[in-house]
Amino acid sequence: MAEPAGANDPVRVRVPAKINLRLSVGAPRADGFHPLDTVYQAISLYDEITIRPADRLRLTLDGVGADTLPTDGGNLAVRAATLLADRLGVPPNVAIHLHKRIPLAGGLAGGSADAAAVLVGCDALWGGGHDPAALAVLAADLGSDVPFLVIGGTARGTGRGELVEPVPAAGPWHWVVAAADGGLSTPRVYGQLDLLRAAGAAPPAALASERDAAASYGDAVGSARDGIAAEATGHTPSPVPDRLLAALRSDDPADLAAALANDLQPASIALRPALRRTLDAGLAAGALAAMVSGSGPSCLCLAADAADAARIAAELTERGVCSAAHVAVGPVAGATVLA
Ligand code: C5P
Structure with missing residues (x-):
């Protein structure tokens, strides 16, 4: 934790995007949320947040998509400041500036990242002392x-997804994040998965997690899997397989590539069929695996090394299958106060 800042010093926080290396989704709960069993990784694609004392709570933004985001209580960053101020019993009087680099509504949790950064930054500014x-x-x-x-x-x-527990991981893993024009609504993608499952067009959770996302993204389930399909209820997400945990401890990206999976992928592709082209282009460019990131529409390619990642990013850009291709490594630290 950072020391409390001086009374008028600004606090700068860097916060990463998240990806899901594996996302198993169960049937919706009574509150509408879907139970998850996921493995998150933070990657080196960052928003930067500056927080300074002010006469009232204010939010300004610049960078990717900044002109489309709310600056009032509709922005999670504002809600984060209010929540922590209430908890500490202090007035939420800060000017927050968000410099956005994480693509919006892209399956990379950019809005959530900014909220995490504001919690960490305001806690430092107000001397909250939370770990x-x-x-x-x-x-x-x-x-x-x-x-x-x-x-x-x-x-x-x-x-x-809110109950988190660190998992030992080697790395660095080399990722290419292929951003898309226009976001996808997370509730809509979850709803689409429910519809596909009701129609038998997407595998239930216990089965979906067994798929190798790189090999079978968006495709119907093969007959070899029918026995498992009959047993799977899809009501609970399936636990993280040992294969993924072992791959994370190993240094071989091919092992990790074989263990990546995302239950939301068929739903994202159903809503945005062009994503298939992006995934195909990633594999054709030499990615070890290509997968939709979270609820999409950003796509992820896992590369063998940094040079491969740069080459894959250049090829995706050249082929026009994404709006921007970013190289990133993971894992990196969560929201961090900068010196
Ligand atoms: O938790 P968060 O506000 O990021 O979730 C946004 C929306 O995504 C929820 O309102 C819900 O529709 C959907 N969601 C879900 N199951 C989850 C997480 C999110 O259905 N585990």
């Missing part, structure tokens, strides 16, 4: 992904 685990508990009130972005690294997420 990351305590802030992560508070963060769960703001959104399912916010606790992970306080903690960062690589972590398993259960519940609706």
